[in-house]
Amino acid sequence: MRVAVIGLGTTGSQLARLLRLSDQIELSIYDTNKKRLTAVLAEFADSASPCGPSGEGADVVVLATPAGAHVELAGQALTNGAHVVSLGDSVQDVTNLLLLDRKARSLHLSVAVGAGFAPGLTCLLVRHAADALDEVVEIAIAKAGTGGPACARQHHRAMKTDATDWIDGHWVARRGGSARDLLWFPPPIGARDAYKAALPSPLLLQRRYPQATRIAARVTATRRDRLTSRLPMLRPPHVDGGPGAVRVEVRGRRDGQFETLVYAVMEHPSVAAAAVAAEVVNLLGRGQAPSGAMGLCELADPLTILQPLVANGIQAVTFVGAASSVT
Amino acid sequence: MATTRDGPRNVAAVAELASGIMFTLIRRVAAALSMAGMVAALFRIRGRGGVPPQTDGWREVAGPDLR
Numbered sequence: 601m602r603v604a605v606i607g608l609g610t611t612g613s614q615l616a617r618l619l620r621l622s623d624q625i626e627l628s629i630y631d632t633n634k635k636r637l638t639a640v641l642a643e644f645a646d647s648a649s650p651c652g653p654s655g656e657g658a659d660v661v662v663l664a665t666p667a668g669a670h671v672e673l674a675g676q677a678l679t680n681g682a683h684v685v686s687l688g689d690s691v692q693d694v695t696n697l698l699l700l701d702r703k704a705r706s707l708h709l710s711v712a713v714g715a716g717f718a719p720g721l722t723c724l725l726v727r728h729a730a731d732a733l734d735e736v737v738e739i740a741i742a743k744a745g746t747g748g749p750a751c752a753r754q755h756h757r758a759m760k761t762d763a764t765d766w767i768d769g770h771w772v773a774r775r776g777g778s779a780r781d782l783l784w785f786p787p788p789i790g791a792r793d794a795y796k797a798a799l800p801s802p803l804l805l806q807r808r809y810p811q812a813t814r815i816a817a818r819v820t821a822t823r824r825d826r827l828t829s830r831l832p833m834l835r836p837p838h839v840d841g842g843p844g845a846v847r848v849e850v851r852g853r854r855d856g857q858f859e860t861l862v863y864a865v866m867e868h869p870s871v872a873a874a875a876v877a878a879e880v881v882n883l884l885g886r887g888q889a890p891s892g893a894m895g896l897c898e899l900a901d902p903l904t905i906l907q908p909l910v911a912n913g914i915q916a917v918t919f920v921g922a923a924s925s926v927t
Numbered sequence: 928m929a930t931t932r933d934g935p936r937n938v939a940a941v942a943e944l945a946s947g948i949m950f951t952l953i954r955r956v957a958a959a960l961s962m963a964g965m966v967a968a969l970f971r972i973r974g975r976g977g978v979p980p981q982t983d984g985w986r987e988v989a990g991p992d993l994r
Contacts, residue, residue, distance in 0.1 A: 728993075786985045787985070863988070864985070903993055903994070906993055907993050910988065910989075910993060915987065916987070916988040917985040917986060917987050917988055918985070918986055918988050918992065919983075919984070919985055919986075920983055920984065920985075920986050921983025921984065
């Protein structure tokens with residue numbers, strides 16, 4: 601299988617390192633930053649070759665570029681006959697990528713939209729929780745931490761942009777940085793304030809769970825981040841944002857009883873996003889995904905991705921005893 | 928001026944008044960602290976704090992959870 605990774609930032613380069621370990625994959629890479637591309641090619645020696653921005657000749661094209669260019673690159677990749685895996689986490693990219701559904705179906709190709717940390721891992725955890733329920737009523741997503749600089753910039757943009765929640769059958773705009781909620785993540789993240797922000801997870805989940813009365817997402821931020829979200833970033837973002845976590849809470853009914861399931865994963869967002877994307881690449885390479893453009897909650901049985909992730913050291917946890925702690 | 932002749936008597940009266948206010952304040956602070964202490968002791972002795980939950984919390988998702 602020929603795989604092209606477009607974008608060699610923090611997440612893209614980690615993904616390329618994962619993919620080059622596979623004997624089944626013939627890897628090609630591209631980055632607009634020639635210095636970075638040369639450095640990664642030198643690191644990979646003979647195990648990767650350079651390619652163009654649309655990954656010509658590849659069976660699967662992975663888009664790990666900053667927000668903005670995903671739909672154009674995905675369209676070109678589809679025209680070239682390749683499946684697409686996008687790690688884009690901007691609402692605009694996700695919305696536009698979903699519009700490629702018809703084209704992807706007509707070409708019998710798949711576009712995995714939001715195949716990273718959040719969205720991505722969040723969609724898999726929600727689907728896993730929802731599969732255990734008879735009926736899904738509410739879904740709440742939360743994300744803590746950022747990956748590389750592009751992810752941090754997107755986080756900053758999201759905080760000052762309106763969120764879109766699915767409430768009682770309608771999309772409702774909520775002001776970015778509003779609706780503070782104290783959420784508990786697993787250690788070492790712990791309790792963090794989380795706010796509304798322009799996050800794409802609800803867009804992807806609503807397609808799978810349109811009957812849910814509420815689908816909402818929040819992102820953690822410090823008070824300083826929230827206060828300065830309307831300003832340009834005051835200092836350059838870190839190369840890697842450090843430890844992070846995602847947390848999903850799915851409420852619904854099972855055997856007539858109301859039940860809440862909470863799952864979380866704690867990991868460096870760039871590491872987890874790269875691991876998720878690598879598993880999605882393998883899934884598409886095996887031809888196990890339906891054609892069309894969709895999020896990971898629609899792409900496959902979540903266990904086919906979650907099992908290898910956990911086996912490879914991504915730590916997933918579930919919260920037990922919520923009912924007894926409330927009463 | 929009247930203050931020249933009555934000065935010492937007035938000063939003594941003012942000092943006595945201030946001393947009275949000060950003692951009242953100290954008495955009230957002491958009473959408040961005592962009451963707070965008694966209430967805290969009551970909660971400490973009669974409260975049902977007990978042992979924090981030992982079983983609930985985050986549990987690692989293992990093999991059986993992913994089947």
